[in-house]
Amino acid sequence: MIVEAKGLRKQYNGVWALDGLDLAIEEREIYGLLGPNGSGKTTTILILLGLTEPSAGEVRVCGHDPVREPLAVKRLVGYMPEKVGFYEELSAFENLRFITRLNGIPEGEARQRILEALEQVGLKDVAHRPVATFSHGMRQRLGLADVLVKKPRLAILDEPTSGIDPEGAAQILDLIRLLRDEAGMTVLLSSHLLHQVQRVCDRVGILHRGRMVAEGRVAELTAPGGFVAVLAQASPILRARLEAAEWALAVEEPRPGELQVTLAEEGRPELLRFAAEEGALLLELRPKEPTLEEIYLRYFRE
């Protein structure tokens, strides 16, 4: 686990901003921390970075404790804050140069990395323009370049798409995916827009009043409603047949020898026929629990 937090609590003036949060993120994962305003996303991020201390709980980021070793964490983690600040009178290039100096990256290599980062975020043509002339979307992309020049193991992005039009947001999300795929970076991003970020996240967690109310793989989001069946005495052949079946939307092995199948309501007769034909023992067939999306909507409507 590259990020591991257990029982995190944070109190501000008598109010619990985080109230027992557990979080575990695997290397190379893109994890989306979702939640309405004030649910604790930024507080979680600040704790992971060692920028604020938890009132209780345990945290490890890249194997280090951000409370005791904030510098070690800062070296390995790239951070894009909610409100990115730049030196307005300096150019994009000069702003990034400031970052590379701060991180002790040698001049020659820094130049290379800066140009590469600006190219990646589509700001190469305006590299020498003062940031004061940049639009909000350009600033967000420069914020991402800030993270890129560091080539961190873990990138923590607080609302990277906020205030950006859908097309610009899609570009930023594509870039985030590229970072994981090509540079092997792990990404933690926060957002309050499930629909926007779900296509790049491997997993999402939904925060509500400082607690994780739901967590899961995004693949599960796309199988709304429907049913879950559990088959016993499962063999690899049975699994392969299930995976090939059109009505089986997802196949998992929760315990050795058991297969859990997600299916739409219309798939039930097919499942029963399959179980009979294959001689598989059907242990359970029940309506699926609410999807992450349903949970998300429930909390966001409040």
Ligand SMILES: Nc1ncnc2c1ncn2[C@@H]1O[C@H](COP(=O)(O)OP(=O)(O)OP(=O)(O)O)[C@@H](O)[C@H]1O
């Ligand atoms: N420095 C602070 N002092 C006092 N209260 C704070 C402070 N920072 C956050 N809070 C409170 O903690 C709670 C969680 O805030 P946080 O900023 O973590 O939420 P968030 O999920 O990032 O929200 P948003 O979507 O608006 O960015 C809120 O109730 C907020 O008012």
Ligand SMILES: [Mg+2]
């Ligand atoms: Mg926030």
